[in-house]
Amino acid sequence: MITREATEQDLEILLTFEQGIVSAERPFNSTFIDGEIHYYDLNKFIQSPDATLLVVENNEEIVASGYALIKNSEKDYNNFKSYAYLGFMYVKPEYRGKGINKIITDELINWAKSRNISEIRLDVYAENESAVKAYEKAGFEPHLLTMRLKA
Template structure:
């Protein structure tokens, strides 16, 4: 699916949030690789499960054609600084829900990029009769957990010792969901 682009100005940064296009594929590949190396809050380490530009083009095309998926980018100064995806399932028993994920370059934290990607995704989900959004977040990512709770996500479960980080310790992952009637 696609959304209309929206302009934001937060803490001195002006950016737009819009649907991803094939022209974004190369930048998305580079940005994802960079983000994976900037934080341990992601599922991957830098370079793992690498997606090249053609891979992103395929994903963008599939998401654009699907009524169940949404792929958004945040762009500041003609550069992608973050992105998010809502991914639905073709299975009827899961047709009512989507899984949400978001990534923002560390240099752009504190400008509401992740918050506004989430807001746009929720607005899209509500407008398209999505009854449930789910996500997973590292238990130590307090800022993200509080943000999700602010937007109506509840803790639904805990995946114990789910990830091992660079310090060699295991960390829990919180499963969260937002439902609408």
């Protein structure tokens, strides 16, 4: 398996990965609209100097993805001015449980560190226990829980 930066030629498969993520997250979010949802501007991640979009290939088949995006801290009181936000973490179902998500996560963290970024963040649904465990295994810890009330 190899990890590489995504290209525009990868967009078709990456768009199917995006819908795979949406499908996996629907049970955790009752506020989603019906139909196709697009979370990401994947082309922007490919072209931006402040982002990297990685894919993992197995025998020339793209089997996983993830991105890191450098963002400015929204709070003046944080002890960091910018951080790397990770997202678009997807592994094809038949390749799950093989450590591929950890490979991507490690590569994205290394990319952020190479840009002198020491704060790394991501979002995960609290009820998505397998994802929470995977990120904890990679060294992440819970930070803030967003709560909602439908009135």
